[in-house]
Amino acid sequence: MKKPDLNITPFVDIMLVLLAILMVSVSVSTYQEKSVNLPKGSKTTPATKKATINIVIKSNKEILVNGKHLNIKNFSEQFNLLFGNYDKNSLVYIAADKSISYNDFMKIYASVVKLGFTQIGLLTK
Numbered sequence: 001m002k003k004p005d006l007n008i009t010p011f012v013d014i015m016l017v018l019l020a021i022l023m024v025s026v027s028v029s030t031y032q033e034k035s036v037n038l039p040k041g042s043k044t045t046p047a048t049k050k051a052t053i054n055i056v057i058k059s060n061k062e063i064l065v066n067g068k069h070l071n072i073k074n075f076s077e078q079f080n081l082l083f084g085n086y087d088k089n090s091l092v093y094i095a096a097d098k099s100i101s102y103n104d105f106m107k108i109y110a111s112v113v114k115l116g117f118t119q120i121g122l123l124t125k
Helices: 009-030 075-083 102-114
Strands: 052-057 063-065 068-070 091-096 119-122
Touching: 052 102, 063 075, 068 075, 075 102, 091 102, 102 119
Parallel strands: 052 091, 091 119
Antiparallel strands: 052 063, 063 068
16 A cells, blocks of 8 residues: 655745745834934024144144144143133144154143143044
8 A cells, every 4th residue: 555645845835925924014014114203403503613723743842733833841831821711622633743752742742631621633644
């Protein structure tokens, strides 16, 4: 007597189609667009640009701060007189020649930090 042969291929095909339908319907119901009340922007208040302070330390220890020459020996006092009343969130960029000693650079950097400036960037090539 011949044994009956069980073919499950049609069953697997039907299950894959049902799985595909289920996946599509779940993603559509989960990610429906919801209405969002967005706040209105102010047209009268323009964005304020922060003041920037550019410090350039040349190889001969000449210091230029926004185009003004300052002396390295009393840099802290001169910098405080010129920029002490600036907003402490102003951007400060320091560009130093690579031949400047670390000690000289740190004098300038420490003076800027001591005045309370928090956003200091070091410029490189």
